[in-house]
Amino acid sequence: MSTPPDKKPLEKPPEVNQIGDGKVVIAARRVSYWYGQVIAVNDVSLDIGEGVVGLLGPNGAGKSTLLKCITGQIRPTTGMVTIDGRRVWDDPTVYAELGFVPEQDAFYEEMSGRDFVIHLTRLQGFSTADATTLAEEAIETVALTEQAHRPIREYSKGMRQRIKIAQALAHRPRVIFLDEPLSGTDPVGRRHIIDLIRRLGDEGRTLLVSSHILHEVQAMTDNIVLINRGRVVADGNLYRIREMIDEHPHRIFVECAEPRKFASLMTAFDDVLRLEFHDRGIFVSTNDPESCYSRIRDLCLDNDLKLQAMTSSDNNLSAVFRYLVP
Amino acid sequence: MSSSPTATIERPPRTLSALTLGARLLTLDFKRQLFSRKALVNIVIQLLPVLIGLVAITTQGLDGTTLFRNLISNVYLPLLIPLTALFFGGPTVINEIEGRTITYLTLRPLPRAILYLAKFGASLLTTLLITVIPIVLLAAVCMIGASEPLGDLLPLFAGGIGAAALGAIAYTAIFAALAVLFYATLLPGIVYFVVVEMVFAAIPILELLSVRFHMRTIAGLQQERGFLAGLIADEPLAFEWWVGVLIAAFFAIAATAVATVVFRQRQFHV
Numbered sequence: 205m206s207t208p209p210d211k212k213p214l215e216k217p218p219e220v221n222q223i224g225d226g227k228v229v230i231a232a233r234r235v236s237y238w239y240g241q242v243i244a245v246n247d248v249s250l251d252i253g254e255g256v257v258g259l260l261g262p263n264g265a266g267k268s269t270l271l272k273c274i275t276g277q278i279r280p281t282t283g284m285v286t287i288d289g290r291r292v293w294d295d296p297t298v299y300a301e302l303g304f305v306p307e308q309d310a311f312y313e314e315m316s317g318r319d320f321v322i323h324l325t326r327l328q329g330f331s332t333a334d335a336t337t338l339a340e341e342a343i344e345t346v347a348l349t350e351q352a353h354r355p356i357r358e359y360s361k362g363m364r365q366r367i368k369i370a371q372a373l374a375h376r377p378r379v380i381f382l383d384e385p386l387s388g389t390d391p392v393g394r395r396h397i398i399d400l401i402r403r404l405g406d407e408g409r410t411l412l413v414s415s416h417i418l419h420e421v422q423a424m425t426d427n428i429v430l431i432n433r434g435r436v437v438a439d440g441n442l443y444r445i446r447e448m449i450d451e452h453p454h455r456i457f458v459e460c461a462e463p464r465k466f467a468s469l470m471t472a473f474d475d476v477l478r479l480e481f482h483d484r485g486i487f488v489s490t491n492d493p494e495s496c497y498s499r500i501r502d503l504c505l506d507n508d509l510k511l512q513a514m515t516s517s518d519n520n521l522s523a524v525f526r527y528l529v530p
Numbered sequence: 531m532s533s534s535p536t537a538t539i540e541r542p543p544r545t546l547s548a549l550t551l552g553a554r555l556l557t558l559d560f561k562r563q564l565f566s567r568k569a570l571v572n573i574v575i576q577l578l579p580v581l582i583g584l585v586a587i588t589t590q591g592l593d594g595t596t597l598f599r600n601l602i603s604n605v606y607l608p609l610l611i612p613l614t615a616l617f618f619g620g621p622t623v624i625n626e627i628e629g630r631t632i633t634y635l636t637l638r639p640l641p642r643a644i645l646y647l648a649k650f651g652a653s654l655l656t657t658l659l660i661t662v663i664p665i666v667l668l669a670a671v672c673m674i675g676a677s678e679p680l681g682d683l684l685p686l687f688a689g690g691i692g693a694a695a696l697g698a699i700a701y702t703a704i705f706a707a708l709a710v711l712f713y714a715t716l717l718p719g720i721v722y723f724v725v726v727e728m729v730f731a732a733i734p735i736l737e738l739l740s741v742r743f744h745m746r747t748i749a750g751l752q753q754e755r756g757f758l759a760g761l762i763a764d765e766p767l768a769f770e771w772w773v774g775v776l777i778a779a780f781f782a783i784a785a786t787a788v789a790t791v792v793f794r795q796r797q798f799h800v
Contacts, residue, residue, distance in 0.1 A: 239799075277636060278797040300546055300639040310630035312562070326554055327638040329544035338542070371634065376541045409539075 223427045223439050224253030229379060229410040235273050235283035237266075237434075244269040245280070246434035252412060256405035258421030258428040258442075259414040266434035267414040268307055271383055274412070275304055287379055300328065303372035307383035307414075309364060311356045317367040318343060318352040321374050328375035335374075342374035343367070347396060361388030369397065379410045386420050398423045453477050454493035454516065458500055459485035461510035469503050485513070552644040555635070559652035563618065569656060572614045576664040579605050583668055587675035594676035595683060599751070601668060602690040607745045611661050611697045612723055618653040618660075619705030620715040622646075623793060628715070632798050646710075646793040650786060654702045661698045665691050686750070689771065693749035696778040700741045703782040707789035710796070734767065741781060743767075747774030 222228060230252040237245040244266045261267045272278045274285050276292035276299075285292045292298050312320055321339035322332075330338060343352045346366040351359070356367065365388055372380055382401070386394050401424050405411050415421050421428055422442060430438040430445065438445050460466050463486045467479045475492035490496040497514070504511035545551075563569060579601045586592045623646060626632040635645055669687040676683055708718035731740035746752055752768045 272799075275637060277633065278799070294642075296548075296639045296641050297546065298639075299637050300544075302637065304633065304637045306630075306633045308630045308633070310633070312631060314566075323558055324634055324638070326558065327551060327635070327640065329546045329551060329639065330542060331544075334542035334544070375544075376539045378539060 220249045220251050221440055222251040222253050223429060224255045224257045224410065226254035226408070228253055230274060230285070230287050230412065232270075232274060232285045233283050235270070235280045235285060237269050237273055237278065238281045239269075244434050245273060248283070248431075248434070248436050250429060250436065250439070252410060252429075254405075254408050254410050255427065256401055256411045256413060256425035258425050259412055259431060260416070260418060260421050260428050261414075261431035262416050265416070265432045267416075267431055268383055269434075270431065271381055271412070271414055275302065275381055300375075301378045303375070303377035303380040305368045305372045305380070305382040305385050307387070309361075311364065311367075313357040314355060316353050316355055317348060317359065317363070317370070320356060320367060321352075321371045324371045325374040330375065338374045338376070339370070342370040345373060345400065346370045362390050362393045365389050366393065366397070369400070373404075377409075380404065380412075382411065382413045384415055385413060386415065386417075394420075453489040453491055454496070456488045456490065456493070456496060456500065456514060456516045457482070457485055458488060458514050459512040460504055461512075465507065466503065466509050469507065470500075473499065546639050548641050548644045551638065551640045552648040555640065555645065555648040556651040556655075559649055560655050563652055563656040564659070568617055569660060572617060572660050573664075576610055576614065576660055577667070579610070580664050580668045580671060584671045587671060592675060594672035594674060595678055595686065597675065598668060598672035598686065598690060602665070602693070602749060603746070603751050606661075606665060606668075606690075606694055607697060607749065607751075608727075608742055611694055611745075612701050612727060612741075614661050615657050615698055615701030616705050616716060616719045616723070618657045619650075619702035620709045620719045622649050622653045622702075622706040622709065624709045624713065624715045627713070627798060636798060642794045642796075643790050646790050647786070650703070650706050650789070653706060654699060657698045657702045658695060662691060662695050665694045689749040689751075692771075692775070693745040693751075696748055696775060696782075697741055697745040700744075700778045700781040700785075703785040703789075704741070707785035707792075710789040710793050737767070738777075741778060744774040744778045744781075747771060748778065 228251045230250065232248055232250045235245055235248045236243065246266075248270060259267050259270070269278070273280045274287075274292065276285070276295070279293045287298050287302065290298050312323070315323065318339060321342060322335050325335040325339050325342075326332060328335075340349070340352075343349055346369050348363060348366050348370065351363060356364065359367065365385065369382070369385060372382070385397055385401070389397060398420070401411055401413060405425065413421065413424060426442040428439065428442050428445065429436055458466065463481065467481070467486055470476050470479060470488060473496075475490045475496060476488060477491060478487075478489035480487040480489075488496065488500070493516070500514055501511065503509070583597050583601060586597060587594060623632070626635060626649070636642065638645075640648075669691065673680065673683060673687075704722065705719040708722055709715055712718040727740050727742050730736040731742045737743045747769050748771050750771060752766055
């Protein structure tokens, strides 16, 4: 899709980093969105290039509202969004190159999966024959061919998720938005979708994937935008953000047979900053989590301390945001 | 930053003309509506007076002309046509919003105004088909039991069918517009029907605001006055049939224009 001569990409202010490769495909400038007195998206500026970009944030962070602003479903209260240099709001021609997997579980329930995808692909301007071919290819891509004739109301959550992805891919868009695409999928389906997203990104398409689960996004891409309370709190390469996270102490909860003995062994290491006893175990704060994890396992093994559990709440996004947002 | 290849995507040729896509949406939606359970229920309801008429004419020997006039005046125009229009006009786009499927449609290369008009067109065609065909059948049934020659009956039948068609168009447009304005499928339509089509329609002068009045004008049934109208005025308001056509058409066009403008600016938080 080339930029029309009368439409130019938005000026790039120096403080906006590009996330993703190649040229800028999606540009948002000072986008805010208010629901009455509540701000859902707060002054967001982004440049997103090709490949897969993760939009990460806890529930209620404003991810879906930002996606709706970017895809032109709602008009930002202030600011503007362009895709390939075209303003999104009120320009339906943009949608010829755009696919969207909504978060909501909404379908024409009486239709078969196949008819659903054909119906929506026809509305992308294809003839019945071409729409059928494209729909069948997309359904095959999401591994749903055998169930495609069944009414959607009979589909499991995972199948419904996959048919939503099929409708977004069938017209072969260059820009694809996926809002929580792995929600409700089983491990096999999840793996399949992750591989598909990676493959589409490798083909040079732009995919913006929203999720509140860090490891899901990590499996798809290294390029992420972290959003909380409507604001972008960090963006760029995941390793850069990891480094920011690693500057802060990392808490590991250990449940073992003799917590006091375990604590005394742990005090000998410089990276251990703090030890807190709890009813069922002990919290270890460390600034070198990678070494600490393996050391805990080794110490327990060598000293015959039965290790019952080792977990870290710091792996979830809420912990990441606790680090990044004061 | 590494650079990946810009996607070169091959796909079959396609037509992105707004009118073509609009016509396609209209056709697809019309098929969906026509084969829905709601359509079946409405067809049965609309055919009931036809069956009753058939039984009355064949077993009781009732006069076909009187029967047609009575059924049109007391059953179809005031009740059955608005009923079907309410069931198909009200949900025109609100069902998509409430069912949260509107996202799929607003993210197609289709201007929102065309999207609304296509959805409305599908609802309108369905309402017309479901309401007008039974009245044509009723006319055929009543013809069997009519004492007058066919030539004398034709204006009555044509007026009845025309009034039903114009009424169906105006009601569908009004109910669809009210649903878009108030973001609800049936309630605004029911309130409108009670206030305008029942109360206003029974009061002289105010009755001009109701679709029912103009349907009666088209059908040549102006003498059928409501109880209140009889108390307030000596003579009923009477217009030529084409005035009724023009006003009913104006109602339909105005309601559709307002709804299109509102829908175009609507933001969908689904």
